[in-house]
Amino acid sequence: MAVLEALTMQQNMIHKSPYSPRITGLLTRLLPLAAAPLLTGCYETFYPDIDTTPVLCLSALVTDGEPIEASLTRSTLYTDGNNSDNRVPDGIVTLLVNGQEAPDGYLPRQGDHLKFTATSPVYGLVEAVVTVPEAVAPDAVRYHVSDVARVTYEETGEEALRFNLVVNLEIADPHPVENYYRIDWRPEGENFYCSGIDYDAEPIFAEHIGVLDSMTGSVTGGFAFFTDRQFAGRRYTLNLRFNDCLCDLSPEGDVGECGLRVILGSVSASYYYLANYIWQTSEGVFYDLGEVGLGDPQGGYSNVSGGAGVVAAQSQTSVAIDLAPELSAALRQLP
């Protein structure tokens, strides 16, 4: 996005935002009508008299081949606000790998079964387990650029190519069991800029969105996780659409190093559910209903025994895509 801020207002460089204020959902307008009598409701602040016991909050993201870092805090009262002290100075976290104590300098490997245990003299003991998932390398990668146009930075006079990009990533889901994935990307080199993946162009990124969510204006909002429920044990081709990408041209007018790296992560179920929970709290209609007594309130997702914290794992593969040849060919076609 930073590069977009640097662009000047040259007519052929004006861009459409992928995050423009899309319609916020008809039901958001309908519900007030349907619930007109309920709108006369009111709120009354009160302080519930209810016993609480703080619990340990253990979180870690285990990545294949990388050192493990865990965080240990504790739960706090909602009414204490975000400034409450949640540190656990006397907490200890231990790790078992496949039933054995983790050796010094341990680096997780795919298939390792990890058990985290956190203890504190004050807050007790919590546990969590996670298995490092197997990485899945894309079987095939195809890409296609379209709508290529030459644009000019007004302030510097430098030129760039503006284009749309579609990357087709073919995945062979390894097992007929439930797998969870996450897509990420980063530019390769310093010449490629893009605002990101258009998640609406690939239905699988919207599989967590219910139809009522859609009608109340819920959007994918950059939700980059998906499951293999639609293609368990089979192949599936992801359609990754990048809109309004830019590739700087050299002073000589050539396409320089320009490309991107698409990262396919196999993630644990806990990572997927955490992401989905965060999405649901901001976009899910049933979470809103729980807030007003028309559904059950939903606590934060956790796979730690105490109910606080998330221990997740991931393995990643990536594929580099060099756009220079195709862009160079397209550049030659331009007038």
Added chain:
Amino acid sequence: MRRLLILAAALMTMLAATAQRVSVNARGSDAAAVFRSIMEQTGKNFVYSTDLLRGVKVTVNARNRPLDEVLRQMFRGTEIEFSIRGNNVVLKRRKEAPERTAKAARTTPPPLPRPLEINAPAELEEVVVVSRLEDPQVETAEMGAAKISARQLRATTVIFGEPDIIKTLQHQAGVAEGTEGLAGMHVHGGETDQNLYMLDNVPIYQVNHLAGLFSAFNTDMIRYADFFKTSFPAKYDGRLSSFTDVRLRDGDTDGHHGSARLGLTSGAFSIGGPLGDNTTYAAGIRRSWLDVLTVPLMALANAHEEDEKIDIHYYFMDLNAKVTHRFSPRLRASASVYFGDDRLKSRNEDTYNDSYYYGQDYYDLSGWHTCEKSLLHWGNLVAQGALNWRLGERAGMEITAAYTRYFSSIKYEYDSEDRYMSETDTTRTRRHTDNNISDWIVRADLDWRPREQMRIRTGAGYTLHSFLPCRTDISNMQNGSLLTVRDNTRGYGAHEASLYIEDDWRISRQVRVNGGIHLSLFAIDGKVRHGVSPRLAANWRPAPQWAVKGAYSRTVQYVRQLSQSYLALPTDLWIPVAGRFRPESADKIAAGVYWQSPDGVYTASAEGYWKWMHNLIDYRDNHLLQPPLAMWDSRLTAGRGTARGIDLTVERTAGKVTGRASYSLAWADRTFPEKNHGRTYPARFDNRHTINLSLTWTPSRRISLSASWTGHSGNRFTLMPQEWVTPSFGSPHGYGEYVPLQTQPNNYRLPFYHRLDLSLDIRNSRGYWNVSLYNAYCHMNTVAIRRSITDDGRPVFQKVKLIPIIPSISYTWLF
């Protein structure tokens, strides 16, 4: 007086025209039972006030005699006189009671004089002898059963003044209403889907309109409803907690009568009458007219918006039609259809012609056009045909074929067209979710009275179920490239067979027993589940005014409704019990004491129960995190529940002032191995104390004033006072948020709930006005607790209070 003369003349005319013949043989039998026999032979309805026949025994022996002669014989020597008006036999008390004879003796002193209301056609449908619950509670073996008349339906005040059978049942002792204003019904600690609603004995699955604000039953078409909540006749099974059999009215034979009603939210029209000599019809339609309001509102809103056009339509509708034909006094056939649906349709078009800065970014939206459409459509279709065949004088048979279907469809479309210079980007998004359940039903029921003191009911049925729990399609087309994803949900077919037998046996004057068994088979996915549901209820009467009862019932349920909220939404699914799940079942024991005053005006009862529910199915924790495309059963877990309590009821049923007071003390809990670490927790509607008071004052024939007060311990709520911070994992998506720490479900009890409802009926010669106040003293009850932030930034909890006083008015025209 003039009106009485006209009525008498009409009755005389009708008498001459109705020389039907009947055969009856009864000795010291309940009058209600004899009426039932006559009704089955003639198709006549019997109309009388409920206190008129209390304790009346009749003796009559007639073979193929005219109806009026048989009736004269029946009532000879009693204080009851009759008149035949069209399809109705109207009974009332003579002005001077005659001497009693040995043949017909009233066992109770004559009650207080009470005017009979026989003029208004609507009243004629209120008390007819077809319900199995005509006898006083002290005489029957059944426990916790009630017959709800059309008058009771009208006397219950509900939001917007719309008569509603479910909200009437919510006032019964032992019934928790759930979330205020909605059509929830939690009977003796059960769930909403554990109640079986039947329309003329055929199951109906979706019983709500407008998210539960209204029920799906058009009360103008209802003759009465039988409600069972404690002990259950063997005929009924398939749900754990209660059975409600709603009976539709037949058309009149003496002319075309009907009503038209206009209320704040809907209008209704019903009519019934003869079609030839032996055929009657009845039809009714009810439709909301909220969409009539929204059209001008939308037009106003759109008039001020050049670029945005919104169009919203919502309505719900019920249609009932019933035709009854009498082939002979012994053979009668009927066919009926019910269709009810809700439809919410909306469309929003935006044309953007502007551009703006957001920070340093410049956004040009010109040339962008979007169109968003949605359609939610859900409802029921019930069609049935029935053949009633009288087999001699002591037996009758009914054969029924029916089709019932619940359907739900949600469609969402989003189209976007973005013209940018010479290019045009188009996006088409489609989401479509379907779920439905269809049943084909055939059934035969036999009612046999081998002896005067014994009545055997038996029957068998077969149901072919088709389930489509939830099928979702998502497709996206962008610039001609189409991608479609469909979930793996498939349809399920299931076969259900049932057989029952029930014997209601009056062993002696003091002892009456109702015993039976209901057997069922449910075959799905190559597996056959079976259910054995024994039933036993006994009544011991140590004194004429007293009864002591005990009962045991086992119930089995093969289908389950999944709802993600307390609103009745088209996302609610009916699913079969399949795969790793076993049928839900419940064992219930109950005992009670009943009293009736000698004049039959007052009744009182105390019932205690204990219920164990097995294999209950519920959502797992965090089930909402499962994508909609996940198989529905992956979101579920199984457990158990218990409920126990005491229901106390005192009622006055006759006189200018009638009313009821009830108190319930109850406990209900749930235990799921995969929820709350396997620990038992209270049910959501574990209302410890519930008090219902209702009073109706009828100072004259023209005016009736009703008041009802409801108070109960607050519903339970999951209040999460702690929070923790989610890990960010280096994600750009804003993790690192404070989220609630999950606690024991339903750990907090909301404040005591109470409200007063008032209703006034004012009659005139053409109909009646109804004026009502829901929540008359405007006590806004707490329905939830929410997290909030005060203006000065302090995080606090707030009680959410929703429904204030709601006045309503309606007029019903009778013709």
